[in-house]
Amino acid sequence: MASSLFTTAALPADPHSYAGTGLARVRHLDLDLEVDFATRTLAGTVTWQLADATAAADVVLDARDLTIETVEGLDAAGNATPAAFDLGPADAVLGQALRVALAPGILAVRIRYRTAATAAALQWLAPAQTAGSQPFLFTQSQAILARTWLPCQDSPGIRFTYDATVRVPAHLLALMSAGNPQQLDPNGEYHFRMAQPIPAYLMALAVGDLRFAPLSERTGVYAEPATLPVAKHEFADLEKMVAAAEELYGPYRWERYDLLVLPPSFPFGGMENPRLTFVTPTILAGDRSLTSLVAHELAHSWSGNLVTNATWNDFWLNEGFTVYFERRIMEHLYGAEYADMLQVLGRAALHHTIEEIGVASPDTHLHLDLTGRDPDEGLTEIAYEKGCALLLTLESLVGRPRLDAFITEYFARFSFQAMDTATFLHYLRAELLDPEPGLEARLNLAAWVEGPGLPGNAPVPASRRFEAVDQGLGRLSGGAAPASLLPATADWSSHEWVHFLHGLPTSLSAEQLAELDAAFHFTDSGNAEILAAWFPHTLRAEYAPAEAALENFLRHVGRRKFLVPLYRALLATPHGPKRARQIYAQARPNYHSVTTGTLDALLTERT
Known part of the structure; x- marks a missing residue:
C-alpha cells in the first residue's frame, strides 16, 4: 500500500x-x-x-x-x-x-x-x-x-x-x-x-433480570434466566467468529465481545454496541441458522465502531463494509455455498427496496442527503446491500487478495476515527484505483456512489443450494403435491425455506396453503424468518388457520424488519385496516419508539 x-x-x-x-x-x-x-x-x-x-x-x-x-x-x-x-x-x-x-x-x-x-x-x-x-x-x-x-x-x-x-x-x-x-x-x-x-x-444501557454464561475467555452471552440455555447453545460458535474476523481484517480492538439477548420488543436484529452487542431473540432458531446476524454485528467492531461514518449521510460506509465482512466471516466458517445463499437473499432484498423507493430516486444513492429529515430514513437496504455490491464489484475487478489488503489497511489507518464519503473516495483512488489506469472507469465509481439504482456492472450472485429449492418450486408449479418434496427438504436451512416461500406464487388459494402447511408446518414454525415470509401468503389468501399465529407474532415481536411488511400486507387485504388497528392498539405498548414511529405513520396513511 x-x-x-x-x-x-x-x-x-x-x-x-x-x-x-x-x-x-x-x-x-x-x-x-x-x-x-x-x-x-x-x-x-x-x-x-x-x-x-x-x-x-x-x-x-x-x-x-x-x-x-x-x-x-x-x-x-x-x-x-x-x-x-x-x-x-x-x-x-x-x-x-x-x-x-x-x-x-x-x-x-x-x-x-x-x-x-x-x-x-x-x-x-x-x-x-x-x-x-x-x-x-x-x-x-x-x-x-x-x-x-x-x-x-x-x-x-x-x-x-x-x-x-x-x-x-x-x-x-x-x-x-x-x-x-x-x-x-x-x-x-x-x-x-x-x-x-x-x-x-x-452509548448503551440495559437493566434486567439477567445472567451470564461464558463462551470462551473473551466471549459470552447475557440473557434472562429462561432464555440463557437456548442462547448459550445458539451462540456456541461466537469465539470462532471473532477469530475468523481477526484472520480476515486484523485484531479485535475492544477486549471482550459479549452478546445480550433482549426481550422480543427490541426493534432491530442487532445493535453493535461496543463490547456488548444487543441481539433480538428472533434469531434463536435452535439450529444456529440465523447467526449471520451476529457475524454482522461483530463485523461492526471494525466497520462502524472502529472506523465510523462521519455523518448519517455517509451511513453506507458503516453498513456496506459490514455486510461484505459478515458474509466473508460466514464463508470462512461454513463455506462458500452458505455465504452464496446470503448474497442471493440480500440482492433480492435490495431489488425490492429499489422498486419500493423508486429506481430513479436519490434515496437509492449510496451517499445521501438527509438534511432536514430523520436519519432513520437512510437505514435501508441501499446502505447495506448496494454498499456490499460495490465491494463485490471491486473484488471482481482487483481480486480478493488486493481488496483484503486494502480493507485491512483502511481499518488500521483510520482506527477510532470518523470517515466521510469524500475522504474515503480520495483514499480509495490513491490506494487502489489510480495505480491501475482505467480501473475507476471499469468500476463506474460515480454511478455507485452518486447514482440511482444498481449499476449494471454489479456481479449477479448465484446459489447452488437455491437451485435445488427452485427445482422443488418447479415441481410444485407442475402439479406435484407438497408432501412429495419432504425427503429432499429434510436438511434445508432457514435460508432455503425463506427462498422457497419467496418463490411461491402470490396467487395461491387457502386450500393450496393448507396443503403446504400440512406438509411443512409453516404456521407452527418457531423460526421468525420463516413466519415473516409465510404470513404474507396467508393474508392474501385469507388462510384462517394462520390468523391466530399472525396476531401473536405481531403482538409480541418488535423487530421493525418483520413488522412493517406484515402490517403493509395486512392493510392491503379487504378487512385489513380495521384488523390492523385492533392488533396495533394491543401491540403498540410492546414496541420501541423506533418501531412505533414508523408504524404510526404507516397506519395513519393507510387507515
Missing part, C-alpha cells in the same frame, strides 16, 4: 447535530445515573471533560425531551461554579441545542438532568413483557436518540471515552457498552469504563 498521509480531521458539518455550532468538543464523560422503574426515568449527572476548551466561548450539546436542572463549570482543580446555559427552540427530530457559556479556566461541564418518561431511546418493559416476570430497561441510541437519555454531542463524528456509575434495584443487573459485570451487585450499584473512544450512538 502507498504511504501517503490521510487525515479525517476536517470533516463535513453534521446536519443532525447542534454540536457543530460551538467550538468546544467533548473528550471524556463521567456519568452518574439512578434508574427509576416506578417513574420510568433516569436522573443524575453528566460531566463532560472538554478538548480545547480554552479556545472556545461555549460548548453546544444535543438534548431532546430532557429536563435540565443545573449546569456547572469545573476548573482544573475540580472547583464548580454555576454556568449560564440556554436551551434553543425544540425541533421534533433534532431536539434542542443546549448551549453552555464557558468562563475562563473552565475545563469541564457538569449537568444535572432528568429524562422524560417518554424518552425515545428508552424502552421500559413491565414484568409481563419479559421472560422472567421482572421489569426491564434497554436503550437504542442509533441514530440520534442518545440525546433523549443524556445531553451529549450526538454526532457519529465526535468520539469520547467514558466512566459511569449506575444504580438500579438490587435484584437487577445493569450492563453498558463498556466493561461489564458478570454477577449481581447486592447493592445494585454498578461501575463501568469504556477506555476506547466511541460516538454517542454507541
Whole structure:
C-alpha cells in the first residue's frame, strides 16, 4: 500500500447535530445515573471533560425531551461554579441545542438532568413483557436518540471515552457498552469504563433480570434466566467468529465481545454496541441458522465502531463494509455455498427496496442527503446491500487478495476515527484505483456512489443450494403435491425455506396453503424468518388457520424488519385496516419508539 498521509480531521458539518455550532468538543464523560422503574426515568449527572476548551466561548450539546436542572463549570482543580446555559427552540427530530457559556479556566461541564418518561431511546418493559416476570430497561441510541437519555454531542463524528456509575434495584443487573459485570451487585450499584473512544450512538444501557454464561475467555452471552440455555447453545460458535474476523481484517480492538439477548420488543436484529452487542431473540432458531446476524454485528467492531461514518449521510460506509465482512466471516466458517445463499437473499432484498423507493430516486444513492429529515430514513437496504455490491464489484475487478489488503489497511489507518464519503473516495483512488489506469472507469465509481439504482456492472450472485429449492418450486408449479418434496427438504436451512416461500406464487388459494402447511408446518414454525415470509401468503389468501399465529407474532415481536411488511400486507387485504388497528392498539405498548414511529405513520396513511 502507498504511504501517503490521510487525515479525517476536517470533516463535513453534521446536519443532525447542534454540536457543530460551538467550538468546544467533548473528550471524556463521567456519568452518574439512578434508574427509576416506578417513574420510568433516569436522573443524575453528566460531566463532560472538554478538548480545547480554552479556545472556545461555549460548548453546544444535543438534548431532546430532557429536563435540565443545573449546569456547572469545573476548573482544573475540580472547583464548580454555576454556568449560564440556554436551551434553543425544540425541533421534533433534532431536539434542542443546549448551549453552555464557558468562563475562563473552565475545563469541564457538569449537568444535572432528568429524562422524560417518554424518552425515545428508552424502552421500559413491565414484568409481563419479559421472560422472567421482572421489569426491564434497554436503550437504542442509533441514530440520534442518545440525546433523549443524556445531553451529549450526538454526532457519529465526535468520539469520547467514558466512566459511569449506575444504580438500579438490587435484584437487577445493569450492563453498558463498556466493561461489564458478570454477577449481581447486592447493592445494585454498578461501575463501568469504556477506555476506547466511541460516538454517542454507541452509548448503551440495559437493566434486567439477567445472567451470564461464558463462551470462551473473551466471549459470552447475557440473557434472562429462561432464555440463557437456548442462547448459550445458539451462540456456541461466537469465539470462532471473532477469530475468523481477526484472520480476515486484523485484531479485535475492544477486549471482550459479549452478546445480550433482549426481550422480543427490541426493534432491530442487532445493535453493535461496543463490547456488548444487543441481539433480538428472533434469531434463536435452535439450529444456529440465523447467526449471520451476529457475524454482522461483530463485523461492526471494525466497520462502524472502529472506523465510523462521519455523518448519517455517509451511513453506507458503516453498513456496506459490514455486510461484505459478515458474509466473508460466514464463508470462512461454513463455506462458500452458505455465504452464496446470503448474497442471493440480500440482492433480492435490495431489488425490492429499489422498486419500493423508486429506481430513479436519490434515496437509492449510496451517499445521501438527509438534511432536514430523520436519519432513520437512510437505514435501508441501499446502505447495506448496494454498499456490499460495490465491494463485490471491486473484488471482481482487483481480486480478493488486493481488496483484503486494502480493507485491512483502511481499518488500521483510520482506527477510532470518523470517515466521510469524500475522504474515503480520495483514499480509495490513491490506494487502489489510480495505480491501475482505467480501473475507476471499469468500476463506474460515480454511478455507485452518486447514482440511482444498481449499476449494471454489479456481479449477479448465484446459489447452488437455491437451485435445488427452485427445482422443488418447479415441481410444485407442475402439479406435484407438497408432501412429495419432504425427503429432499429434510436438511434445508432457514435460508432455503425463506427462498422457497419467496418463490411461491402470490396467487395461491387457502386450500393450496393448507396443503403446504400440512406438509411443512409453516404456521407452527418457531423460526421468525420463516413466519415473516409465510404470513404474507396467508393474508392474501385469507388462510384462517394462520390468523391466530399472525396476531401473536405481531403482538409480541418488535423487530421493525418483520413488522412493517406484515402490517403493509395486512392493510392491503379487504378487512385489513380495521384488523390492523385492533392488533396495533394491543401491540403498540410492546414496541420501541423506533418501531412505533414508523408504524404510526404507516397506519395513519393507510387507515
